[in-house]
Amino acid sequence: xxxxxxxxxxxxxxxxxxxxxxxxxxxxAHAHAAPSETxxxxxxxxNGMALADIGSLTASKHVRLVAVAEVDETRTAxxxxxxxxxxxYQDWRQLLDKEKGLISANISTPxxxxxxxxxxxxxxxxxxxxxxxxTQTVYEARQLARVARQRKLIxxxxxxxxxxxxxxxxxxxxxxxxxxxxxxVHSWSGKHWGDRNPRPKRTDPIPKTxxxxxxxxxAAERPFLAGYYHPGEWRKRLDFGTGTFGDMGxxxxxxxxxxxxxxxxxxxxxxxxxxxxxxxxxxxxVRYIFPGTRYTADTLTLHWYDGDLRPPxxxxxxxxxxxxxxxxxxxxxxxxxxxxxxxxxxxxxxxDRFRDYKIPRQGSQDHYLQFVEAVRGNxxxxxxxxxxxxxTESVLLGCLxxxxxxxxxxxxxxxxxxxxxxxxxxxxxxxxxKGWEVEGL
Numbered sequence: 001x002x003x004x005x006x007x008x009x010x011x012x013x014x015x016x017x018x019x020x021x022x023x024x025x026x027x028x029a030h031a032h033a034a035p036s037e038t039x040x041x042x043x044x045x046x047n048g049m050a051l052a053d054i055g056s057l058t059a060s061k062h063v064r065l066v067a068v069a070e071v072d073e074t075r076t077a078x079x080x081x082x083x084x085x086x087x088x089y090q091d092w093r094q095l096l097d098k099e100k101g102l103i104s105a106n107i108s109t110p111x112x113x114x115x116x117x118x119x120x121x122x123x124x125x126x127x128x129x130x131x132x133x134x135t136q137t138v139y140e141a142r143q144l145a146r147v148a149r150q151r152k153l154i155x156x157x158x159x160x161x162x163x164x165x166x167x168x169x170x171x172x173x174x175x176x177x178x179x180x181x182x183x184x185v186h187s188w189s190g191k192h193w194g195d196r197n198p199r200p201k202r203t204d205p206i207p208k209t210x211x212x213x214x215x216x217x218x219a220a221e222r223p224f225l226a227g228y229y230h231p232g233e234w235r236k237r238l239d240f241g242t243g244t245f246g247d248m249g250x251x252x253x254x255x256x257x258x259x260x261x262x263x264x265x266x267x268x269x270x271x272x273x274x275x276x277x278x279x280x281x282x283x284x285x286v287r288y289i290f291p292g293t294r295y296t297a298d299t300l301t302l303h304w305y306d307g308d309l310r311p312p313x314x315x316x317x318x319x320x321x322x323x324x325x326x327x328x329x330x331x332x333x334x335x336x337x338x339x340x341x342x343x344x345x346x347x348x349x350x351x352d353r354f355r356d357y358k359i360p361r362q363g364s365q366d367h368y369l370q371f372v373e374a375v376r377g378n379x380x381x382x383x384x385x386x387x388x389x390x391x392t393e394s395v396l397l398g399c400l401x402x403x404x405x406x407x408x409x410x411x412x413x414x415x416x417x418x419x420x421x422x423x424x425x426x427x428x429x430x431x432x433x434k435g436w437e438v439e440g441l
Contacts, residue, residue, distance in 0.1 A: 032377035039063045042105045044117050046070030046079045050108035056368040069095045073209035090211050112240045113217045115140035116438045127375045131158035132250035134392040139429035145389030156371040156381040157388035167255040168362035170340045174259040179333030183297035186311035189248035190326040193235040195279035218432040236279045243280030244306040249395040257391045261293045264413030270401040283307035286398040400427045
């Protein structure tokens with residue numbers, strides 16, 4: 001039987017009714033699992049980051065992997081070996097239609113499918129662990145946060161760095177007032193998820209082991225190009241990834257948003273590399289203006305750089321004339337400077353001023369176990385969609401701004417609208433391919 005492509009609440013209810021289950025089973029009470037209950041878990045993605053997520057989640061004795069959706073059969077050998085009892089699907093919709101009693105899921109696919117799969121999971125009452133960036137568009141992020149809140153589901157975005165001791169220490173130090181009110185932050189990543197070259201003008205044979213149409217999912221149809229999209233180059237492509245900024249911004253800016261309690265930006269401006277017709281640009285440079293919080297000056301200016309770009313050379317003097325790490329952030333406050341290399345020990349400057357300062361060191365937490373235990377009714381997650389959604393929105397606005405170089409985009413978060421450049425609003429929400437529509441998105 002051919003499955004319907006359209007994913008709607010009505011279709012889900014109808015399918016469950018045909019299988020002999022009442023509607024309350026599909027949209028069951030969204031309470032946490034009982035503390036003694038084993039979580040029947042599904043993974044969307046079977047290799048790469050998905051396999052790492054599976055391993056970390058099933059490290060808990062309270063999680064049993066029962067099903068995996070992976071469009072490429074060549075990428076299932078490891079998960080089959082490690083979890084021989086798990087059922088493997090190539091179509092993620094079939095998994096959700098056939099697997100009964102699922103409690104939780106991780107969504108660890110290319111970026112363009114995060115929202116569609118996560119939304120369908122939540123519509124069926126599953127608690128969700130979704131990799132970063134939460135979605136590919138601002139609208140999707142807003143909608144996932146709304147539905148998770150309404151259905152009272154446990155959610156966690158896969159920014160494991162949020163629970164790392166080094167970055168938790170940054171948050172504690174800034175919120176303790178060590179460097180006073182922060183007026184400016186410079187953050188960067190040395191990765192190069194972009195491409196200046198046009199899409200190759202060729203068509204390659206689709207491997208028999210790959211369901212190319214399912215891999216495309218909500219994106220527009222196009223020819224298969226070996227090595228250009230799957231399995232790893234999709235991050236560079238406009239329709240599938242979010243470039244370096246989307247990939248690393250949610251990690252590196254997480255302690256920035258957390259420590260400074262940032263809300264939505266007022267404006268965003270790109271002066272770096274712009275995308276071409278198919279791929280994200282290289283060497284992005286983006287500047288945000290945020291309204292002030294209790295930890296900042298009246299306004300907070302946030303600068304982002306990636307690829308070959310770094311903060312201005314004169315800022316090296318503020319951190320003791322040391323070379324910048326490949327990834328990190330510099331916080332400039334009224335009483336000093338905090339330098340935070342990515343997943344490395346932070347330092348306070350000038351060093352003479354902070355020689356006797358007792359840094360409030362924090363330990364690491366298990367980001368995955370936190371999700372598992374929250375689903376079981378023990379505690380809560382630290383990056384639920386109510387936090388991860390707004391932060392993702394801000395990162396994605398930075399990505400969006402690179403399409404309009406040297407143009408300040410004024411942002412109205414309540415209306416989800418760029419108020420001064422109407423053309424920019426075409427990228428706030430995407431149109432899904434016909435037949436792949438998802439209710440609520």
